Amino acid sequence: MTGTAVSTRRLVHIYRTEGHDVAALAGVDLSVAAGEFIGLLGPSGSGKSTLLSLMGGLFRPSAGHIRVGELELSAATARELDRLRARTVSLMLQGSQRNLLPYCSPRENVGFAQAAARRVDPSGVRDPDEVLASVGLASRADTDLRSLSPGELQLAALAVALAPSPGVLLADEPTGELDHRARDRVLETLGEINAHWGTTIVLVTHDAEVATSLPRTVTIRDGRIGGEGRSGEEYSVVSADGFLPLPAHALVDLPPGTLVRFHPVDGTYHLLVEDEPEAAAGPGGTP
Numbered sequence: 001m002t003g004t005a006v007s008t009r010r011l012v013h014i015y016r017t018e019g020h021d022v023a024a025l026a027g028v029d030l031s032v033a034a035g036e037f038i039g040l041l042g043p044s045g046s047g048k049s050t051l052l053s054l055m056g057g058l059f060r061p062s063a064g065h066i067r068v069g070e071l072e073l074s075a076a077t078a079r080e081l082d083r084l085r086a087r088t089v090s091l092m093l094q095g096s097q098r099n100l101l102p103y104c105s106p107r108e109n110v111g112f113a114q115a116a117a118r119r120v121d122p123s124g125v126r127d128p129d130e131v132l133a134s135v136g137l138a139s140r141a142d143t144d145l146r147s148l149s150p151g152e153l154q155l156a157a158l159a160v161a162l163a164p165s166p167g168v169l170l171a172d173e174p175t176g177e178l179d180h181r182a183r184d185r186v187l188e189t190l191g192e193i194n195a196h197w198g199t200t201i202v203l204v205t206h207d208a209e210v211a212t213s214l215p216r217t218v219t220i221r222d223g224r225i226g227g228e229g230r231s232g233e234e235y236s237v238v239s240a241d242g243f244l245p246l247p248a249h250a251l252v253d254l255p256p257g258t259l260v261r262f263h264p265v266d267g268t269y270h271l272l273v274e275d276e277p278e279a280a281a282g283p284g285g286t287p
């Protein structure tokens with residue numbers, strides 16, 4: 001299978017807990033093209049894992065739309081979501097061990113992870129040995145997991161996620177627990193999978209060096225898209241409802257309530273800040 005596109009429009013998710021509700025996503029508009037490799041950044045609690053879980057069809061959004069390939073997940077049946085999870089989307093959880101059966105070898109783990117995909121549609125599901133070779137673990141296929149290094153365990157977890165030959169790989173902090181050498185090996189492997197298999201990859205990371213190595217990054221802030229990075233350049237992104245978030249550093253100079261005007265100038269826009277809005281209007285409305 002080649003890559004699958006993912007897009008969201010005004011995506012909202014609210015966790016309903018006893019006593020209070022938490023709005024984890026508050027209107028996310030994001031398009032990831034088939035075969036793209038993007039990084040998802042943002043402070044702890046900003047909504048990254050929630051977005052990943054929704055993309056993976058683990059639960060339905062409270063409102064808005066989310067499309068994976070041709071399937072609109074907010075309206076999908078339980079059977080369609082089962083097929084999606086078995087064949088189209090793989091979610092690699094944070095922490096390699098959470099993705100692996102501890103008493104099975106890497107080959108057995110991959111075989112087990114393929115069972116549902118083979119039931120749904122066996123065409124295009126790669127042989128376990130091919131999957132293990134693609135992550136550089138061919139020689140460790142039958143090794144006891146306890147003798148694998150942390151980097152190898154993460155690669156074994158990656159092999160499990162790739163086992164169904166998914167169109168989309170969602171990876172939650174796959175390099176978080178690794179030293180630099182192992183981190184770079186996992187990143188390199190993800191890059192090769194993306195280049196050779198065409199798998200769409202969405203990778204959550206808190207590591208600035210990892211983010212810098214990716215062609216596109218999307219930052220989530222308070223449950224919304226806070227900005228995008230393209231080849232090291234930072235951008236604000238206009239949302240579907242016309243909002244434009246300020247970069248975090250600009251909030252120091254432009255606190256909430258600041259009045260600004262947009263002026264078109266020779267094909268660009270100048271953002272003009274109104275001076276001291278509180279002092280500008282007196283009690284009678286006169287300056």
Ligand SMILES: Nc1ncnc2c1ncn2[C@@H]1O[C@H](COP(=O)(O)OP(=O)(O)OP(=O)(O)O)[C@@H](O)[C@H]1O
Nearest residue numbers: 015017022024042043044045046047048049050051
């Ligand atoms: N199962 C849940 N029940 C209630 N609230 C939740 C649940 N899961 C997440 N939240 C809340 O939703 C918000 C977003 O959480 P989420 O885990 O998506 O953020 P995150 O950016 O992935 O954080 P981190 O980087 O720490 O993993 C947070 O306020 C979090 O406390």
